[in-house]
Amino acid sequence: MKPVTVEKILLEFDPEQGNILPVLKRINAAFGYVSETDAKKMADYFSVSLSHIFELASFYSLIGTKKDSDIVIKICSGTNCTVQGSSCLIAEVEKYFGIKAGDEFNPKVRLEVISCLGRCGEGPIMMVNGRIYTKVTVSGARDILENME
Amino acid sequence: MDNIKIITEHWDKIDPKKIADYVAVGGYETLRKFVCEADPASALQEIKKSGLLGRGGAGFPIGDKLELVASSNKKEKYFICNLDESEPGTYKDREIAKNNPHLLIEGIALASLIIGAKKAFIYLNGNYEEEEEILECALSQSIENGFIGEGILGSEYGLEMEVFQGAGAYICGEETALLNSIEGRRGEPRLRPPYPTDKGLWGHPTAIGNAETVSNFPWIIKNGGAEYSRIGSADSPGTKLYTLGGSVKNTGIFELPTGISIRDLIQKSGGGMMLGKEFWFAQIGGASGRLVLENELEEKLVLKKGAKIPLGSGAVLVVDKTVDIHDMILSWTGFFRRESCGKCVPCREGTFRLFEIAKRMNNGKMSERDKAAVSDILWALENTTFCPFGKFSATAFRDTVEKLNISNS
Ligand SMILES: Cc1cc2nc3c(=O)[nH]c(=O)nc-3n(C[C@H](O)[C@H](O)[C@H](O)COP(=O)(O)O)c2cc1C
Ligand code: SF4
Numbered sequence: 001m002k003p004v005t006v007e008k009i010l011l012e013f014d015p016e017q018g019n020i021l022p023v024l025k026r027i028n029a030a031f032g033y034v035s036e037t038d039a040k041k042m043a044d045y046f047s048v049s050l051s052h053i054f055e056l057a058s059f060y061s062l063i064g065t066k067k068d069s070d071i072v073i074k075i076c077s078g079t080n081c082t083v084q085g086s087s088c089l090i091a092e093v094e095k096y097f098g099i100k101a102g103d104e105f106n107p108k109v110r111l112e113v114i115s116c117l118g119r120c121g122e123g124p125i126m127m128v129n130g131r132i133y134t135k136v137t138v139s140g141a142r143d144i145l146e147n148m149e
Numbered sequence: 150m151d152n153i154k155i156i157t158e159h160w161d162k163i164d165p166k167k168i169a170d171y172v173a174v175g176g177y178e179t180l181r182k183f184v185c186e187a188d189p190a191s192a193l194q195e196i197k198k199s200g201l202l203g204r205g206g207a208g209f210p211i212g213d214k215l216e217l218v219a220s221s222n223k224k225e226k227y228f229i230c231n232l233d234e235s236e237p238g239t240y241k242d243r244e245i246a247k248n249n250p251h252l253l254i255e256g257i258a259l260a261s262l263i264i265g266a267k268k269a270f271i272y273l274n275g276n277y278e279e280e281e282e283i284l285e286c287a288l289s290q291s292i293e294n295g296f297i298g299e300g301i302l303g304s305e306y307g308l309e310m311e312v313f314q315g316a317g318a319y320i321c322g323e324e325t326a327l328l329n330s331i332e333g334r335r336g337e338p339r340l341r342p343p344y345p346t347d348k349g350l351w352g353h354p355t356a357i358g359n360a361e362t363v364s365n366f367p368w369i370i371k372n373g374g375a376e377y378s379r380i381g382s383a384d385s386p387g388t389k390l391y392t393l394g395g396s397v398k399n400t401g402i403f404e405l406p407t408g409i410s411i412r413d414l415i416q417k418s419g420g421g422m423m424l425g426k427e428f429w430f431a432q433i434g435g436a437s438g439r440l441v442l443e444n445e446l447e448e449k450l451v452l453k454k455g456a457k458i459p460l461g462s463g464a465v466l467v468v469d470k471t472v473d474i475h476d477m478i479l480s481w482t483g484f485f486r487r488e489s490c491g492k493c494v495p496c497r498e499g500t501f502r503l504f505e506i507a508k509r510m511n512n513g514k515m516s517e518r519d520k521a522a523v524s525d526i527l528w529a530l531e532n533t534t535f536c537p538f539g540k541f542s543a544t545a546f547r548d549t550v551e552k553l554n555i556s557n558s
Contacts, residue, residue, distance in 0.1 A: 017333035025275075025316055046333075059335045059490075060316035062275045078237035079436050079466050080394040082480040087473075115319060115484055116436075117276050118240035120394045121401055 004030045006038045010045045020046055020056060024063050033064035061114070069110035071148070074127040075101075078116030081123035085137075089124055092138050096145055153380060155368045155388050156361065157404040160248040165283050168290040171251040177296050179367040180255050184304035187370075189263045193219060196263070196366065198374025200386045205231055205322070205359030206434070206461045208385065208452040217346040218264040218356045227355040228261040228269040229331075230363055233315055233322035235274055236435035237484060238464040241390035242360040244402050246273075246280040249364075250287035254310065256363035258297060259370060261308050264356050268309045271360075272327050275315040284312050319488035323536060324357040326490065337492040338536040361390055361463075382408025385452035389460070393419050395467035396426045411458075412446035414465060426469035430553065434461025436484050437541030440548035474555050475511040478546065482507040485542035495529045496539035502526050503546060523550070 009026050013019040023042060027034050034042075034057045036050075043050045057063050075081075075089050090101055093111050101111045119125050122134035126141060133144060163170035171177070183192060197212030218226055230253070234242040245253055253271075261269040273281055288310060291297045299307045313331055315321050321330045325339035328350050349355020365387060369377045378386045389407050394400045397419030405418065411431060415421065422428055430440045433450070438461050441448060450460045468477065486504040491497045503526055506519045523546075530543040549555065 018331060020333035021316060021330065022314075025314070055335055056333070060275070060318050061487075062317035077480050077483055079432065079477065079480050079484075080238045082476050083395045083466065083468055083472055087476040087479070113483060113487075115487060116235060116237035116239075118234060118243045118274065120238050120240060120392070 006041050010041065015046050017046070017048075020048070020053070021060075024053075024057055024060075028063045033067055035066075039065075069104075069107055071109040072112065072127075072129055073110070074112045074114045076115070076117055076119075076123065076125040077113045078120065078123070080116070080120035081125055084123045086124035088138050089126060089136060089141050092141050093126075093145070096142065151406060153388060153406070154404050156245060156252065156364045156390060157248070157402070159252075160244075163249060165248060165250050166286050166290075168251060168287065168294055171249065172294075176251050176367075177255055177291075177294075179371045180258055180296060181302055183259060183262060183370065184301050184306045189219065189265070192259065192370050193263050195370050195374040199365075199369045199377035200374070201362065201365055201369065201377065202385045202387075202452045203359055204361035204389070204452070204463070206236070206437075208454050208459075211358055211362050214346060214356050214358070215260065215264050217344075218266075218354045221347075221354045223354050225351075225353040226264055226266040227350045227353060228257065228264060228266040229324075229327065229350065229355060229357045230257045230260075230269065230271045230360055231322065231324065231327060231357055232271055232273045232277075232280075232360045233327060234277075234360070234462075235319040235322055235488075236437065236462045236464060237480075238394050238432075238435050238466050239392050239462040241392050241402050241463060243274070243277055243280055244390075245360050245364055246277070246284055250284050251291065252364050252367065253284075253360055254287055254291050254297065256366040257310065258301075258308055259366045260356065260358060260363050261310075262301075262306055264354075266356075267307060268311070270331060270350075271310070271312045272321070272331065273312055273314045275317045277314075281312060281314055288312065318490070319484075320490040320536075320538060323538065326536075327357065328355070335490070337490045338538075381406030382449065382451045382453075389450070389452070389463050391418070391450070392462075392464040393467070394464070395431075396423050396428075396469035396472075397421065397467045398423055407451055407460075408449050410447050410449055411441060411465065414450065415446070415467060419467070422467070422469065426471065429468050429470045429472065431468065432466040432545065433458050433464070435464040435466075436481055437461060437544055438464070439544060440552055442552060474549065474553065475507075478507045478549060479504075479511060481545045482542075485538075489538065489542070493535035493539070496534040496536075496542065499526050499530045499534075499539065500542050503530075503542070 039053045043053045101113050126133045126136045202208045232242050318336050320326045321336040326336040330336040345355045385407050388404050391403045399420045403418040448458050482504040486500040489496050489500045509515045527543045530539045
């Protein structure tokens, strides 16, 4: 398989305003984030300013604008997951790695508190590098983290 | 008619990836009848007669909305199905897409043809990956079978339909923010007027309806609006998908008539409280909703505007006495801070300040200054923000302060 390039992704789409978000999502899926160089290519292709591309990319939580940490843990803090104990999970993960939720400077690991994913029946929800775990307990979270390394 | 199921009737009985299953239970019959014999005007009359109110939260009569767009003589019009669904604790629309996507597609087709739209969008929550696959599969099957596309079932009607997926932003559920998002702009709300029915997507008349709302259309047009209006509460008739969660025995989606009491929902559908858990309060309508105490459980769940306890998206969260209220306050304030779109100052700053205070409250470090600031912040959120999001962000906090007897030290 030939490697994907931004140019190739762009050519899949007509240069219409309505395609900007779909392209951002494709680039994010392919490379993990949208870099400034890629954003510049997009701005040229769609004939809009670089800031327009960036203000979109930074607006949506599913699109990143810089290289992410190696391990990304996301824990839902929606009302249902909270009733089911997600705040204990957040505390547990913070303790396990010695990090604070929301901090973005550690290239190895990052913990993000996220909004409801609509899986409230199976909460608390924890995601590790994109993989979703349901009904996670504190000891379950520990197991997941230990077995990941 | 207490047991009537309109939306969930065939869940579990049909394979969402097989259009034949849906057709076998009478699916697409209403659409067939519509394109072959009925005229859009009479279908619209049935929707209006049904008294169906929007299920997305605002509770506006959908018939009136469609009529505004139908009566416009502009050529280019759009229908958009709102499936952004990101109100915490709500996942009814997701279940519609997952269990019976063709019912949704048929409903969207009927709504679009009624207003004379040639193109419809499904704006799908960016996190709903499995549902995207199901919807794309269902859509291509309905095109292959002639229900969607040029010349529907050999008639003169044509309709293009497209799934447009968001990328994780709660505010994009607000209809004007949703329009901006499809147009490749930041998903921030627009000033109204002009309303989307007048100047919507790309400036053309657009009707936007929630996924649950339009899923009622096939039934209403088939059985008549009058029949529908007899279900449930007279001022907001029909069935409703309630998302029940929290400390009850059975959580999940329940289709029941409107107008049932909160207590009945918790007791009869939820099977009461989980073993050993004692009821504290319930939150009605997601993170944006009001808190209700034990003595308010007889309150009826209705969608009518101005209801004492707005039902909103239909989420009911039951909270028991073991839950730490500080966790809940952090959940609410954290959510609104994260999701504020930042367009207007009172909301951008207000949600931020409220979250900061909630953190200090959690650590027992709330100052006198914080206490004094809370009422000002709540007032600013309730009265000065650009869109209803700002107002929503104050609801649970205010109810916590005023209704729950907690010491805010
Ligand atoms: C902050 C905010 C979020 C909203 N989120 C949704 C949503 O996720 N889904 C939805 O259908 N409507 C949502 N709405 C309501 C829509 O603006 C709109 O009223 C609705 O989609 C119209 O459809 P209906 O008449 O069928 O309810 C939201 C409104 C606001 C103010
Ligand atoms: S109230 Fe909040 S969400 Fe609404 S426009 Fe203002 S900043 Fe954006």
